[in-house]
Amino acid sequence: xxxxHGILGLLxxxxxxxxxxxxxxxxxxxxxxxxxxxxxxxxxxxxxKAELVVFRKEIQESRPNKNIFMITEKGRAxxxxxxxxxxxxxxxxxxxxxxxxxxxxxxxxxxxxxxxLENYKKQCAEEKESLKAANDAxxxxxxxxxxxxxxxxxxxLTVKQGELCYDACLEWADYAIEVIKxxx
Amino acid sequence: xxxxHGILGLLxxxxxxxxxxxxxxxxxxxxxxxxxxxxxxxxxxxxxKAELVVFRKEIQESRPNKNIFMITEKGRAxxxxxxxxxxxxxxxxxxxxxxxxxxxxxxxxxxxxxxxLENYKKQCAEEKESLKAANDAxxxxxxxxxxxxxxxxxxxLTVKQGELCYDACLEWADYAIEVIKxxx
DNA sequence: TGGGTCATGTAACCTGTTACATGATTAG
DNA sequence: CTAATCATGTAACAGGTTACATGACCCA
Numbered sequence: 001x002x003x004x005h006g007i008l009g010l011l012x013x014x015x016x017x018x019x020x021x022x023x024x025x026x027x028x029x030x031x032x033x034x035x036x037x038x039x040x041x042x043x044x045x046x047x048x049k050a051e052l053v054v055f056r057k058e059i060q061e062s063r064p065n066k067n068i069f070m071i072t073e074k075g076r077a078x079x080x081x082x083x084x085x086x087x088x089x090x091x092x093x094x095x096x097x098x099x100x101x102x103x104x105x106x107x108x109x110x111x112x113x114x115x116x117l118e119n120y121k122k123q124c125a126e127e128k129e130s131l132k133a134a135n136d137a138x139x140x141x142x143x144x145x146x147x148x149x150x151x152x153x154x155x156x157l158t159v160k161q162g163e164l165c166y167d168a169c170l171e172w173a174d175y176a177i178e179v180i181k182x183x184x
Numbered sequence: 185x186x187x188x189h190g191i192l193g194l195l196x197x198x199x200x201x202x203x204x205x206x207x208x209x210x211x212x213x214x215x216x217x218x219x220x221x222x223x224x225x226x227x228x229x230x231x232x233k234a235e236l237v238v239f240r241k242e243i244q245e246s247r248p249n250k251n252i253f254m255i256t257e258k259g260r261a262x263x264x265x266x267x268x269x270x271x272x273x274x275x276x277x278x279x280x281x282x283x284x285x286x287x288x289x290x291x292x293x294x295x296x297x298x299x300x301l302e303n304y305k306k307q308c309a310e311e312k313e314s315l316k317a318a319n320d321a322x323x324x325x326x327x328x329x330x331x332x333x334x335x336x337x338x339x340x341l342t343v344k345q346g347e348l349c350y351d352a353c354l355e356w357a358d359y360a361i362e363v364i365k366x367x368x
Numbered sequence: 369t370g371g372g373t374c375a376t377g378t379a380a381c382c383t384g385t386t387a388c389a390t391g392a393t394t395a396g
Numbered sequence: 397c398t399a400a401t402c403a404t405g406t407a408a409c410a411g412g413t414t415a416c417a418t419g420a421c422c423c424a
Contacts, residue, residue: 002284005284005288006284029284029287032279032280032284033283034278034279079291082285083288083289083291086281086285086300088282088304089307091280091281091282092307092311093218094217095218096217096275097186097270098272098274098275099217099342099345100186100190100193100213101270102345103212104196104338105267105338106333107263107267108268112267112268113338116268116270119272120275123275150367151290153363154286154289157286157360158286158287161283162283164353164355164356165352168349168351168352169345172344175344176341176344176345179341183334184337
Protein backbone atom coordinates (compact mmCIF):
# COMPACT_ATOMS: atom_id res chain seq x y z
CA UNK A 1 0.00 0.00 0.00
CA UNK A 2 3.02 2.28 -0.04
CA UNK A 3 2.14 3.83 -3.38
CA UNK A 4 -1.11 5.05 -1.88
CA HIS A 5 0.75 6.58 1.03
CA GLY A 6 3.40 8.06 -1.22
CA ILE A 7 0.68 9.85 -3.15
CA LEU A 8 -0.94 11.04 0.07
CA GLY A 9 2.43 12.30 1.29
CA LEU A 10 3.04 14.30 -1.86
CA LEU A 11 -0.48 15.70 -2.05
CA UNK A 12 -0.06 16.76 1.54
CA UNK A 13 2.55 19.25 0.28
CA UNK A 14 0.07 20.67 -2.21
CA UNK A 15 -2.45 19.84 -4.92
CA UNK A 16 -1.17 18.11 -8.04
CA UNK A 17 -2.27 16.31 -11.20
CA UNK A 18 -1.51 12.66 -11.86
CA UNK A 19 1.17 13.76 -14.24
CA UNK A 20 2.75 16.04 -11.64
CA UNK A 21 2.73 13.18 -9.16
CA UNK A 22 4.47 10.95 -11.63
CA UNK A 23 7.15 13.58 -12.26
CA UNK A 24 7.62 14.21 -8.57
CA UNK A 25 7.92 10.51 -7.88
CA UNK A 26 10.58 10.27 -10.53
CA UNK A 27 12.56 13.18 -9.21
CA UNK A 28 12.42 12.58 -5.51
CA UNK A 29 11.22 9.13 -4.45
CA UNK A 30 12.43 7.31 -7.50
CA UNK A 31 15.56 5.87 -6.00
CA UNK A 32 13.71 3.89 -3.36
CA UNK A 33 10.33 3.52 -5.06
CA UNK A 34 9.82 2.95 -8.78
CA UNK A 35 6.32 3.56 -10.12
CA UNK A 36 4.70 3.08 -13.48
CA UNK A 37 2.56 5.88 -14.85
CA UNK A 38 -0.48 3.74 -15.36
CA UNK A 39 -0.41 2.65 -11.74
CA UNK A 40 -0.69 6.20 -10.49
CA UNK A 41 -3.90 6.86 -12.40
CA UNK A 42 -5.43 3.59 -11.20
CA UNK A 43 -4.48 4.37 -7.64
CA UNK A 44 -5.86 7.91 -7.84
CA UNK A 45 -9.12 6.36 -8.96
CA UNK A 46 -9.23 4.02 -5.99
CA UNK A 47 -8.27 6.79 -3.62
CA UNK A 48 -10.98 9.05 -4.96
CA LYS A 49 -13.52 6.30 -4.37
CA ALA A 50 -12.14 5.85 -0.85
CA GLU A 51 -12.46 9.63 -0.32
CA LEU A 52 -8.81 10.01 0.55
CA VAL A 53 -8.49 12.58 -2.23
CA VAL A 54 -10.82 14.80 -4.26
CA PHE A 55 -10.18 16.37 -7.63
CA ARG A 56 -11.34 19.18 -9.83
CA LYS A 57 -11.00 19.47 -13.59
CA GLU A 58 -8.78 22.22 -14.89
CA ILE A 59 -9.54 23.22 -18.47
CA GLN A 60 -6.46 24.21 -20.42
CA GLU A 61 -6.25 25.74 -23.86
CA SER A 62 -3.04 24.68 -25.50
CA ARG A 63 -2.59 21.60 -23.29
CA PRO A 64 -4.78 18.60 -22.44
CA ASN A 65 -7.09 19.19 -19.51
CA LYS A 66 -5.88 18.14 -16.09
CA ASN A 67 -7.40 16.56 -13.04
CA ILE A 68 -5.99 18.34 -10.04
CA PHE A 69 -6.02 16.19 -6.90
CA MET A 70 -6.19 17.38 -3.30
CA ILE A 71 -5.82 15.42 -0.09
CA THR A 72 -8.88 15.28 2.17
CA GLU A 73 -8.98 15.24 5.95
CA LYS A 74 -9.62 11.51 5.75
CA GLY A 75 -6.53 11.20 3.57
CA ARG A 76 -4.43 13.18 5.99
CA ALA A 77 -5.58 10.97 8.84
CA UNK A 78 -4.66 7.90 6.79
CA UNK A 79 -1.21 9.34 6.10
CA UNK A 80 -0.51 9.99 9.77
CA UNK A 81 -1.82 6.61 10.76
CA UNK A 82 0.49 4.92 8.25
CA UNK A 83 3.48 6.93 9.46
CA UNK A 84 2.97 6.29 13.14
CA UNK A 85 1.65 2.73 13.05
CA UNK A 86 3.98 1.22 10.49
CA UNK A 87 5.27 -2.14 11.64
CA UNK A 88 9.03 -1.88 11.30
CA UNK A 89 9.40 -5.62 10.78
CA UNK A 90 7.89 -5.22 7.34
CA UNK A 91 11.00 -3.26 6.38
CA UNK A 92 13.04 -6.43 6.70
CA UNK A 93 10.77 -8.55 4.59
CA UNK A 94 13.12 -8.49 1.68
CA UNK A 95 13.11 -9.80 -1.84
CA UNK A 96 16.61 -9.49 -3.21
CA UNK A 97 16.87 -11.35 -6.48
CA UNK A 98 20.50 -10.42 -6.95
CA UNK A 99 21.50 -12.17 -3.73
CA UNK A 100 19.66 -15.22 -4.95
CA UNK A 101 21.81 -15.13 -8.07
CA UNK A 102 24.91 -14.95 -5.90
CA UNK A 103 23.67 -17.83 -3.78
CA UNK A 104 23.56 -20.14 -6.80
CA UNK A 105 26.53 -18.70 -8.64
CA UNK A 106 28.65 -21.81 -8.23
CA UNK A 107 26.61 -23.23 -11.09
CA UNK A 108 28.40 -20.89 -13.49
CA UNK A 109 32.11 -20.93 -14.39
CA UNK A 110 34.44 -18.74 -12.36
CA UNK A 111 34.92 -16.13 -15.09
CA UNK A 112 31.17 -15.76 -15.51
CA UNK A 113 30.74 -15.26 -11.79
CA UNK A 114 33.43 -12.60 -11.78
CA UNK A 115 31.87 -10.87 -14.75
CA UNK A 116 28.55 -10.68 -12.97
CA LEU A 117 30.09 -9.21 -9.84
CA GLU A 118 32.13 -6.66 -11.78
CA ASN A 119 28.94 -5.68 -13.52
CA TYR A 120 27.15 -5.32 -10.22
CA LYS A 121 29.94 -3.17 -8.89
CA LYS A 122 29.79 -0.91 -11.91
CA GLN A 123 26.05 -0.53 -11.56
CA CYS A 124 26.36 0.25 -7.85
CA ALA A 125 28.78 3.04 -8.66
CA GLU A 126 26.39 4.43 -11.25
CA GLU A 127 23.44 4.32 -8.89
CA LYS A 128 25.46 6.06 -6.23
CA GLU A 129 26.39 8.72 -8.75
CA SER A 130 22.74 9.23 -9.63
CA LEU A 131 21.98 9.98 -5.99
CA LYS A 132 23.69 13.32 -6.54
CA ALA A 133 20.83 14.23 -8.83
CA ALA A 134 18.42 13.19 -6.11
CA ASN A 135 20.22 15.46 -3.69
CA ASP A 136 19.98 18.34 -6.12
CA ALA A 137 16.29 17.65 -6.58
CA UNK A 138 15.83 17.80 -2.82
CA UNK A 139 17.41 21.25 -2.89
CA UNK A 140 15.04 22.40 -5.60
CA UNK A 141 11.98 21.02 -3.83
CA UNK A 142 13.14 22.60 -0.61
CA UNK A 143 13.09 26.02 -2.26
CA UNK A 144 9.66 25.43 -3.82
CA UNK A 145 7.69 23.64 -1.10
CA UNK A 146 9.51 23.86 2.12
CA UNK A 147 10.90 27.33 2.67
CA UNK A 148 10.02 27.61 6.32
CA UNK A 149 9.48 24.00 7.16
CA UNK A 150 11.95 21.23 7.73
CA UNK A 151 10.89 18.49 5.37
CA UNK A 152 14.22 18.70 3.59
CA UNK A 153 15.98 17.26 6.61
CA UNK A 154 14.18 13.98 6.03
CA UNK A 155 14.52 14.13 2.27
CA UNK A 156 18.26 14.42 2.67
CA LEU A 157 18.28 11.56 5.15
CA THR A 158 16.77 9.20 2.60
CA VAL A 159 19.49 10.10 0.12
CA LYS A 160 22.14 9.66 2.79
CA GLN A 161 20.82 6.19 3.48
CA GLY A 162 21.26 5.33 -0.18
CA GLU A 163 24.80 6.60 -0.20
CA LEU A 164 25.83 4.56 2.83
CA CYS A 165 24.16 1.43 1.48
CA TYR A 166 25.82 1.74 -1.91
CA ASP A 167 29.16 2.22 -0.20
CA ALA A 168 28.57 -0.99 1.70
CA CYS A 169 27.57 -2.77 -1.51
CA LEU A 170 30.70 -1.59 -3.26
CA GLU A 171 32.83 -2.75 -0.36
CA TRP A 172 31.09 -6.11 -0.46
CA ALA A 173 31.56 -6.43 -4.21
CA ASP A 174 35.31 -5.88 -3.86
CA TYR A 175 35.46 -8.44 -1.09
CA ALA A 176 33.41 -10.93 -3.08
CA ILE A 177 35.60 -10.55 -6.15
CA GLU A 178 38.69 -11.20 -4.04
CA VAL A 179 37.16 -14.25 -2.39
CA ILE A 180 36.15 -15.75 -5.72
CA LYS A 181 39.54 -15.08 -7.26
CA UNK A 182 41.38 -16.68 -4.36
CA UNK A 183 39.14 -19.45 -3.14
CA UNK A 184 37.33 -20.75 -6.19
CA UNK B 185 10.20 -15.10 -11.30
CA UNK B 186 12.86 -15.48 -8.65
CA UNK B 187 10.88 -17.97 -6.62
CA UNK B 188 10.87 -20.29 -9.60
CA HIS B 189 14.61 -19.94 -9.96
CA GLY B 190 15.19 -20.34 -6.27
CA ILE B 191 13.36 -23.64 -6.39
CA LEU B 192 15.35 -24.72 -9.44
CA GLY B 193 18.58 -23.78 -7.68
CA LEU B 194 17.73 -25.84 -4.61
CA LEU B 195 16.49 -28.84 -6.59
CA UNK B 196 19.71 -28.65 -8.53
CA UNK B 197 21.47 -29.68 -5.31
CA UNK B 198 19.22 -32.72 -4.98
CA UNK B 199 15.62 -33.93 -5.04
CA UNK B 200 13.23 -32.58 -2.42
CA UNK B 201 9.58 -32.38 -1.42
CA UNK B 202 7.67 -29.10 -1.28
CA UNK B 203 7.95 -29.24 2.47
CA UNK B 204 11.71 -29.71 2.28
CA UNK B 205 11.95 -26.76 -0.08
CA UNK B 206 10.03 -24.62 2.32
CA UNK B 207 12.31 -25.59 5.19
CA UNK B 208 15.41 -25.01 3.13
CA UNK B 209 14.15 -21.62 2.03
CA UNK B 210 13.59 -20.70 5.63
CA UNK B 211 17.00 -21.81 6.74
CA UNK B 212 19.18 -20.51 3.95
CA UNK B 213 17.52 -18.02 1.62
CA UNK B 214 15.14 -16.60 4.15
CA UNK B 215 17.03 -13.44 4.94
CA UNK B 216 16.89 -12.14 1.39
CA UNK B 217 13.79 -13.94 0.14
CA UNK B 218 10.69 -14.58 2.21
CA UNK B 219 8.28 -17.18 0.87
CA UNK B 220 4.86 -18.39 1.96
CA UNK B 221 4.24 -22.11 2.06
CA UNK B 222 1.23 -21.99 -0.20
CA UNK B 223 3.21 -20.23 -2.90
CA UNK B 224 5.73 -23.03 -3.13
CA UNK B 225 3.09 -25.64 -3.87
CA UNK B 226 1.47 -23.44 -6.50
CA UNK B 227 4.80 -22.76 -8.12
CA UNK B 228 5.77 -26.44 -8.12
CA UNK B 229 2.51 -27.09 -9.96
CA UNK B 230 3.32 -24.51 -12.61
CA UNK B 231 6.86 -25.76 -12.94
CA UNK B 232 5.69 -29.33 -13.38
CA LYS B 233 3.39 -28.20 -16.18
CA ALA B 234 6.29 -26.32 -17.75
CA GLU B 235 8.41 -29.47 -17.46
CA LEU B 236 11.09 -27.73 -15.44
CA VAL B 237 10.65 -30.36 -12.73
CA VAL B 238 9.18 -33.82 -12.42
CA PHE B 239 7.99 -35.60 -9.32
CA ARG B 240 7.29 -39.04 -7.97
CA LYS B 241 5.04 -40.01 -5.10
CA GLU B 242 6.66 -41.42 -2.03
CA ILE B 243 4.30 -43.49 0.11
CA GLN B 244 5.07 -43.20 3.80
CA GLU B 245 3.59 -45.15 6.65
CA SER B 246 3.57 -43.03 9.76
CA ARG B 247 3.75 -39.74 7.83
CA PRO B 248 1.69 -38.16 5.06
CA ASN B 249 2.81 -39.15 1.58
CA LYS B 250 5.27 -36.87 -0.15
CA ASN B 251 5.78 -35.62 -3.65
CA ILE B 252 9.49 -35.67 -4.33
CA PHE B 253 10.56 -33.18 -6.99
CA MET B 254 13.54 -33.41 -9.30
CA ILE B 255 14.95 -30.85 -11.70
CA THR B 256 14.87 -31.77 -15.40
CA GLU B 257 17.42 -30.91 -18.08
CA LYS B 258 15.05 -28.19 -19.24
CA GLY B 259 14.96 -26.88 -15.68
CA ARG B 260 18.73 -26.88 -15.42
CA ALA B 261 18.97 -24.95 -18.68
CA UNK B 262 16.46 -22.42 -17.36
CA UNK B 263 18.50 -22.04 -14.17
CA UNK B 264 21.72 -21.37 -16.04
CA UNK B 265 20.00 -18.99 -18.40
CA UNK B 266 18.63 -17.01 -15.48
CA UNK B 267 22.01 -16.89 -13.78
CA UNK B 268 23.96 -15.75 -16.81
CA UNK B 269 21.41 -13.49 -18.49
CA UNK B 270 20.09 -11.65 -15.47
CA UNK B 271 19.83 -7.93 -16.12
CA UNK B 272 21.66 -6.33 -13.23
CA UNK B 273 19.60 -3.14 -13.49
CA UNK B 274 16.65 -5.06 -12.07
CA UNK B 275 18.61 -5.33 -8.83
CA UNK B 276 18.27 -1.59 -8.34
CA UNK B 277 14.55 -1.46 -8.96
CA UNK B 278 13.80 -1.01 -5.32
CA UNK B 279 10.72 -0.73 -3.21
CA UNK B 280 11.74 0.49 0.20
CA UNK B 281 8.68 1.41 2.19
CA UNK B 282 10.69 2.37 5.24
CA UNK B 283 12.55 5.07 3.31
CA UNK B 284 9.21 6.39 2.17
CA UNK B 285 8.21 6.69 5.81
CA UNK B 286 11.40 8.62 6.50
CA UNK B 287 10.76 10.86 3.53
CA UNK B 288 7.44 12.02 4.99
CA UNK B 289 8.43 11.91 8.64
CA UNK B 290 8.25 15.68 9.10
CA UNK B 291 4.50 15.16 9.33
CA UNK B 292 4.95 13.58 12.76
CA UNK B 293 6.23 15.29 15.93
CA UNK B 294 9.95 15.11 16.63
CA UNK B 295 9.62 12.57 19.45
CA UNK B 296 7.58 10.26 17.24
CA UNK B 297 10.19 10.48 14.49
CA UNK B 298 12.93 9.64 16.95
CA UNK B 299 10.95 6.74 18.34
CA UNK B 300 10.56 5.29 14.85
CA LEU B 301 14.26 5.57 14.11
CA GLU B 302 15.26 4.05 17.43
CA ASN B 303 12.90 1.22 16.68
CA TYR B 304 14.44 0.76 13.25
CA LYS B 305 17.90 0.69 14.75
CA LYS B 306 16.88 -1.94 17.25
CA GLN B 307 15.39 -4.09 14.52
CA CYS B 308 18.51 -3.73 12.36
CA ALA B 309 20.62 -4.99 15.22
CA GLU B 310 18.28 -7.95 15.68
CA GLU B 311 18.34 -8.83 12.00
CA LYS B 312 22.10 -8.62 11.98
CA GLU B 313 22.19 -10.95 14.96
CA SER B 314 19.98 -13.42 13.14
CA LEU B 315 22.47 -13.59 10.31
CA LYS B 316 24.65 -15.62 12.64
CA ALA B 317 22.08 -18.37 12.45
CA ALA B 318 22.18 -18.10 8.66
CA ASN B 319 25.93 -18.51 8.76
CA ASP B 320 25.60 -21.60 10.93
CA ALA B 321 23.02 -23.01 8.53
CA UNK B 322 25.45 -22.51 5.67
CA UNK B 323 27.96 -24.57 7.60
CA UNK B 324 25.46 -27.37 8.09
CA UNK B 325 24.41 -27.36 4.44
CA UNK B 326 28.02 -27.34 3.41
CA UNK B 327 28.58 -30.58 5.27
CA UNK B 328 25.45 -32.20 3.84
CA UNK B 329 25.40 -31.09 0.21
CA UNK B 330 28.67 -29.61 -0.69
CA UNK B 331 31.54 -31.65 0.69
CA UNK B 332 33.73 -31.49 -2.38
CA UNK B 333 32.17 -28.55 -4.13
CA UNK B 334 32.46 -24.87 -3.45
CA UNK B 335 28.89 -23.69 -3.21
CA UNK B 336 29.48 -22.61 0.36
CA UNK B 337 31.74 -19.79 -0.84
CA UNK B 338 28.75 -18.12 -2.43
CA UNK B 339 26.42 -18.95 0.42
CA UNK B 340 28.77 -17.19 2.81
CA LEU B 341 29.03 -14.22 0.47
CA THR B 342 25.29 -13.63 0.63
CA VAL B 343 25.44 -13.56 4.41
CA LYS B 344 28.42 -11.24 4.31
CA GLN B 345 26.47 -8.86 2.11
CA GLY B 346 23.73 -8.77 4.73
CA GLU B 347 26.20 -8.02 7.49
CA LEU B 348 27.78 -5.12 5.65
CA CYS B 349 24.40 -3.68 4.71
CA TYR B 350 23.08 -3.87 8.24
CA ASP B 351 26.24 -2.18 9.48
CA ALA B 352 25.61 0.63 7.03
CA CYS B 353 21.98 0.85 8.14
CA LEU B 354 22.99 1.06 11.77
CA GLU B 355 25.50 3.76 10.99
CA TRP B 356 22.83 5.66 9.08
CA ALA B 357 20.33 5.30 11.90
CA ASP B 358 22.78 6.82 14.38
CA TYR B 359 23.49 9.66 12.00
CA ALA B 360 19.78 10.23 11.37
CA ILE B 361 18.99 10.32 15.07
CA GLU B 362 21.70 12.93 15.62
CA VAL B 363 20.51 15.06 12.71
CA ILE B 364 16.93 15.02 13.96
CA LYS B 365 17.96 15.84 17.51
CA UNK B 366 20.10 18.76 16.41
CA UNK B 367 18.38 20.20 13.39
CA UNK B 368 14.68 19.67 13.91
C1' DT C 369 9.67 16.74 -39.53
C1' DG C 370 10.78 14.20 -35.68
C1' DG C 371 11.49 13.63 -30.80
C1' DG C 372 10.25 15.12 -26.22
C1' DT C 373 6.74 16.75 -23.12
C1' DC C 374 2.11 17.19 -21.50
C1' DA C 375 -1.88 14.43 -20.19
C1' DT C 376 -4.88 10.45 -19.38
C1' DG C 377 -6.25 6.13 -19.34
C1' DT C 378 -7.69 0.44 -20.34
C1' DA C 379 -6.99 -4.66 -20.41
C1' DA C 380 -4.63 -8.67 -19.61
C1' DC C 381 -1.54 -10.76 -16.96
C1' DC C 382 1.67 -12.32 -13.35
C1' DT C 383 3.20 -12.46 -8.65
C1' DG C 384 2.43 -12.74 -4.04
C1' DT C 385 -0.54 -12.52 0.31
C1' DT C 386 -4.20 -13.95 3.41
C1' DA C 387 -7.20 -16.86 5.03
C1' DC C 388 -9.02 -21.22 5.01
C1' DA C 389 -8.81 -26.39 5.26
C1' DT C 390 -7.19 -31.09 6.78
C1' DG C 391 -5.19 -34.54 9.63
C1' DA C 392 -1.81 -37.78 11.55
C1' DT C 393 2.48 -38.30 14.39
C1' DT C 394 5.81 -37.25 17.78
C1' DA C 395 8.29 -35.04 21.45
C1' DG C 396 8.11 -32.91 25.89
C1' DC D 397 -2.30 -33.77 26.89
C1' DT D 398 -0.76 -30.21 24.07
C1' DA D 399 2.19 -27.99 20.94
C1' DA D 400 5.15 -28.63 17.20
C1' DT D 401 6.22 -31.01 13.07
C1' DC D 402 5.15 -33.31 8.88
C1' DA D 403 2.66 -32.69 4.59
C1' DT D 404 -0.38 -30.75 1.05
C1' DG D 405 -3.26 -27.83 -0.87
C1' DT D 406 -7.58 -24.11 -2.52
C1' DA D 407 -9.86 -19.56 -3.17
C1' DA D 408 -10.12 -14.85 -3.13
C1' DC D 409 -7.81 -10.82 -3.36
C1' DA D 410 -4.26 -7.14 -3.62
C1' DG D 411 -0.45 -5.17 -5.80
C1' DG D 412 2.25 -4.32 -9.70
C1' DT D 413 3.88 -4.89 -14.72
C1' DT D 414 3.41 -4.79 -19.67
C1' DA D 415 1.48 -3.59 -23.56
C1' DC D 416 -1.71 -0.95 -25.80
C1' DA D 417 -4.14 3.47 -26.99
C1' DT D 418 -4.67 8.52 -28.00
C1' DG D 419 -3.49 13.14 -29.34
C1' DA D 420 -1.85 17.86 -29.33
C1' DC D 421 1.95 21.15 -28.60
C1' DC D 422 6.76 22.79 -28.63
C1' DC D 423 11.43 23.09 -29.86
C1' DA D 424 15.38 22.24 -32.79
